[in-house]
Amino acid sequence: MRFAVPMAQGQICMHFGHCEQFAVIDVDDASKALAKTQMLLPPPHEPGLLPRWLKERGVTHVIAGGMGARARQLFEEAGVSVTVGAQGGTAEQLVTAFLGGSLVTGANTCDH
Numbered sequence: 001m002r003f004a005v006p007m008a009q010g011q012i013c014m015h016f017g018h019c020e021q022f023a024v025i026d027v028d029d030a031s032k033a034l035a036k037t038q039m040l041l042p043p044p045h046e047p048g049l050l051p052r053w054l055k056e057r058g059v060t061h062v063i064a065g066g067m068g069a070r071a072r073q074l075f076e077e078a079g080v081s082v083t084v085g086a087q088g089g090t091a092e093q094l095v096t097a098f099l100g101g102s103l104v105t106g107a108n109t110c111d112h
Contacts, residue, residue: 001027003098004059005091007039012086012094014065017045023091024057032099034092051075063094066108084108 005012006019013019019042026036043053051074054062061081075082085105086094097103 001029001060002058003027003061003063003091003095004054004057005063005086005094006065007091010090012063012065012089012091016062016064016067016071017050022054024054024059025091025095027095027099034095037092048074051078051080055080061098063091063098063103 003023003025005023005025006016007013007023008020022040022042024038024040025034027033028035040057043049047070051071055075055078059080061083062075063083063086065084065086067082067084072082072084083098083103083105085108086103087106089097094103
């Protein structure tokens with residue numbers, strides 16, 4: 001599994017399309033342990049670009065605070081699992097909580 005989490009100032013960015021970077025975290029399928037974290041600079045924001053860009057980098061799961069309906073649709077069409085409404089924390093904390101079934105989510109913070 002490979003997770004992507006939009007980041008700003010070391011924490012999850014609440015607006016997916018306007019993050020500073022993406023934490024891309026590889027997870028060992030057998031042990032569910034975090035194996036490797038990379039920080040990737042996204043290309044300039046264009047509608048529909050980030051889902052394709054992340055899929056091309058092998059991302060299978062996205063954890064976000066907020067994400068527009070079109071981006072969610074593009075991820076789902078590409079077979080990428082999307083979780084929105086995540087609040088606060090580092091990428092590693094969020095992925096660990098997701099894997100342990102304890103990730104707390106609220107409302108999608110994006111209204112478009």
